[in-house]
Amino acid sequence: MPAQRADARRNYARILAVAEEEVAARGADASLEQIARTAGVGSATVRRHFPTRRALLEAVFRERIESLAARARELAEADDVRAALLDWLGALTVYSATVQGLATALLRDGELDPEHANPCVNTLAEAGEPLLRRAERAGAVAPGVTPVDLVTLIAGIALTTQHHPDPATEATRLLHLTVAGISPRG
Structure with missing residues (x-):
């Protein structure tokens, strides 16, 4: 009816x-x-x-996740692929650190589960894959880094900084500390 x-x-x-x-x-x-x-x-x-609570959280964050995925696809064609990857990771970090609940939405039962990733993770990983692979081919990312590794990293940073007085600034600082591990060229 x-x-x-x-x-x-x-x-x-x-x-x-x-x-x-x-x-x-x-x-x-x-x-x-x-x-x-x-x-x-x-x-x-x-x-x-x-x-499920996860289904509700995924719906709440869907639009912004789609926007971040679109940004990854756009940046995949940038001339400076390392800067493009770091731009995307920075945007993902700031958003994850400043929006309550997003890091949790990226998790499954308290931990990121690569084999059963939820739609938020799938969307981000699929969109980030071409950018990441291009950065890897250019030597801007250590071999073997996966999109799920990057989302795990960002979720961890966001969870770590969620109670900080300025979570976006602290999350960005922690991301910069980690970049040497995922992108050895400085």
């Missing part, structure tokens, strides 16, 4: 909007019950649209 479908779409949009606000305020541990109450729906409705 079209009316139910329209109601379902409205509920989805309302739940997602409330979830974005709650995750921004409380991080990945935002209460699903509070999200349901604020959205004016039952918790079963939230779970119908988002069967």
Whole structure:
């Protein structure tokens, strides 16, 4: 019935909007019950649209993840591939460090799981692969570094700096400290 479908779409949009606000305020541990109450729906409705917390977090971050993926694809053609890779990693680091819950959304059961990576990780890894491989061929990245390695690194930095007074600056500083390990040419 079209009316139910329209109601379902409205509920989805309302739940997602409330979830974005709650995750921004409380991080990945935002209460699903509070999200349901604020959205004016039952918790079963939230779970119908988002069967797991991870599904809700992925939906909350989808647009920005897509933007970061588009940036990686754009930078893959840059003349200075090392600078392009570091530009992308910097953008990913700052965003991950300043948006509560994103680092957690990149994790699976507390650790990044390369064999069962979630859609956020898959999107970033697929988009970053050509940029990373090009940087590797140019000698700008140590052989064997994978896109999942880079997302793991960024998630770790973001988690480490989440309670810092200036998480973006601290995360960027830590990324620069690590660059020598993934990109030996300075």
